Amino acid sequence: MEKYEIIKNIAKRSGGDIYLGVVGAVRTGKSTFIKRVVETLIVPHIEDEYERKRALDEIPQSAAGKTIMTTEPKFVPNNTAKIKIDDVECNIKLIDCVGYMINNAIGATDENGPRMVKTPWYNEEIPFTEAAEIGTEKVIKEHSTIGIVVTSDGSIGDFQRNDYIDAETRVIEELKGLGKPFIVVLNTTHPNHPDTENIAKEIRQKHNIPVLPINIEAMNEKDMYDILREALYEFPVLEVRVNIPEWISILNLDNKIKKSYIESIKESIVEIDKIRDVEKITEHFKENEYIDKCYLSDVDTSTGIITINLSSPMELYNETLNNLIDKEITTKADLLSLFQEYNVAKKEYDQMKYALNMVKQTGYGIATPSIEDMKLDKPEIIKQGPRYGVRLKAVAPSIHMIKVDVESTFEPIIGSESQCKELIDYLTKDQEKDKNEIWKSEIFGRSLDSIVREGIQSKINLMPDNIRFKLQNTLTKVVNKGSSNVITIVI
Template sequence: MEQFDVYKDIRERTGGDIYLGVVGPVRAGKSTFIRSFMQDIVMPRLKDDPEKTRMTDELPQSADGKTIMTTQPKFVPGEAVRVSLGDGLDVRVRLVDCVGYMAEGAEGAEGENGERMVKTPWSEDEMPFSRAAETGTRKVISEHSTIGVVVTTDGSISTDLPRSAYVEAEERAISELKALGKPFVVVLNTSLPNDAETQKMAASMREKYAASVIVLDVRHLGEDDATALFTAALGEFPLCGADFVLSRWLGALPADSPLICGLTEKLRGCCSSVTRMSEYAVLRDAFDGSDDFKAPEIKRVSMGEGRIECSIEASEGVFYKALSEECGTEISDDYDLMTRIKDMAKAKREYDRLEKALEEVKETGYGVVVPSMDEMKLEEPEIVKRGSQFGVRLKATAPSLHIMQVDIDSEVCPIVGTEQQSEDLVKYLLSEFENDPASIWETNMFGKSLHALVGEGLNGKLESMPRDTQKKMRRALSRIVNEGKGGILCVLL
């Protein structure tokens, strides 16, 4: 990520206030980190020389050896300073130096009368050194910083303390930061930043703490180090949202479709474990073991907004599988698809003619399908005489469809035996009807379901009208339509 983009994103995430709360074990290089950060990163960007002078006077002291140098929390500078990062990008910067948790073997925490008492900005009374470290860490991170920086060391810096002396204090500081929920970065201070063993230790710490760990020699900080620090910090901010772009055809499926349900279930399960921006890559594994979807592709990552955008595509063949299920017919390739679309387009054109008539049938019991122009047959013009006048008769015929709703009744009257047995059957059928009206159709009667028996009765009546009677009905309806009302029509069936 480009340096300017990092600063732009970090400003967006922090609202323009880059307040670094520097915590961790004593004698790990916290004050040195603050001093170097101000001298090498912040102060070169200041134009006001008097302000630079004032800020130089406020820098914390740092020295080698085991003796604790920071005995009380300190804001550096005392008031946040506005810094230009280029191209109109201004931010306010301030660092807070904490007392720090005790490292085993460090000197200066004990006085002649026991644990040393120190002054803090948040209490009028002095408090024990250990309590100041704990209270300071909590207050600095929760109230006075937008990003936490835990400075620890591998033991290679000139404090004469081994790595093991820092581990317990390091663990306390990190657990406190996690409990507060503030984004933080761990800085492993070392005099050997490029050493393989140092890099191995950093990798081990990342796994142990599930946090970003960067390796720095805090005595010498450059622009690349600041970029690495803020890039790591951006990854620790919350993931605010993930946008998933699906193949457009998936939007045509109902929400309760097995394919859509499986998709949302997989995404919910994967997203529930992603809370930080640095974890978004886990989404690529959302469909591991799934035959329906390919691995999501990360299209856009907005560190400043805390959002990512992924595209999700169905696996090969899933489109035709879903299409077959929705259409109720097998469609396996492009040829099948083209054939079915042609058939369905033809059926759709026919249905469009019937649609209005079918709606009328539902409303009134009677509907008419008006013939189209290409169905009309125009007969030859004929000269006609009426009295002393002559005229020309133009006659056209066209087929029209008349759809009527005819209610058919059917009954099943099983002989089951005694009156008591008949009463028992009625009670059983009534209880089934109350519990689940639809289930009564599946009641077994003489080896067949009630649905099948009633269906046979209905079909029998539908097919019982003789062909001759059908023709008479058609002729009668034709006369009613063509000759109009007002006359007497007698139909003998």
């Protein structure tokens, strides 16, 4: 990622402002870090000459030894600096915090007891140690877009590694509770030494955060962009977009393949919190037999939107097609033949579907004839008085559908009343879970659905052909003559 992209993406995530809150224990090099960032990253990119000089004048003091240098929080520069890198403009500011006390550090007390310091948040002075705790929370929570925790391996001055651990842990845990993106800079004189790498690894594993070993005194522009890049990956993921094969997306929700995809997607995003976590997301999809490949197609660090593409095995489509149509398709000829059959069926269904909906809703539906169904008789000349005309007569079959509720009653004689109750309980035991389960129940060796279906079919077949013919003729007369009254006698 180019340096201008890093700045642009961070600025976009934070509304155009990059505020770095520099926190940690005392005597770790926080002020030196700010000094190097201002001199190397900020000042060279400030276009206004006066603003450049002002930024340099406001750099905090730093020195070796055990004496605490930063005694109150400071904004550096005091007024936000506007920088321009290539075509990217943004506002940038660093906040230098009072550090957490460590053993053997000098300056937390004076002849009167606890040292009192000024802060931007209170009119009165407060104890040094309290300023460190309050300042860290307020700087990170209210004034920063990114937190930089500075700690040390003990190689930069007069303190040992063990002197920093307690304060380091307190700061990191506090920042984790605030929910802002932050990283740890391990200040060291030998960043590539194996011992330093081991310390960084230990902090990384203990707190699950990125740690960069850097010699702050010699920090260059590349190091600074590495820090910002790592911080950018700590921003939260706001949206995960998953692209699945189009043919799977149109399957019904109860389809086992689609359900499997949905479950895998739900499981995969549970652990995704930060941009850095996106590499974990592909692991969950590898266990799904219906997913052939999974890869990150886009990670937009400027918006927090992650895009994932999933693909299915080649043979899965054919297998699903065969299951859906309940017919094995092995050649292109089979598929083409099926499409031809379905095309004919679809045309017929399209003509009937409105009538089917009507009959389901009202009990009566009419399928309007298509132009192919219409037959035009030979035109005839007609005479009305002294005038002549032409008769054009067309005949078209309209299909009328009537919903008839057919009753089927099955009354087996079981025995005692208690036996009948047991049968009812047996039939209805799974009805609450699945209302269709009752039809699978067996009575006298036969399923209930076959018994009921047989009773319904026998009643339907009882209607003789002559009655059907008479009903058809009656409807034809009602439709063509526009009758509004019908008298029916059923004997």
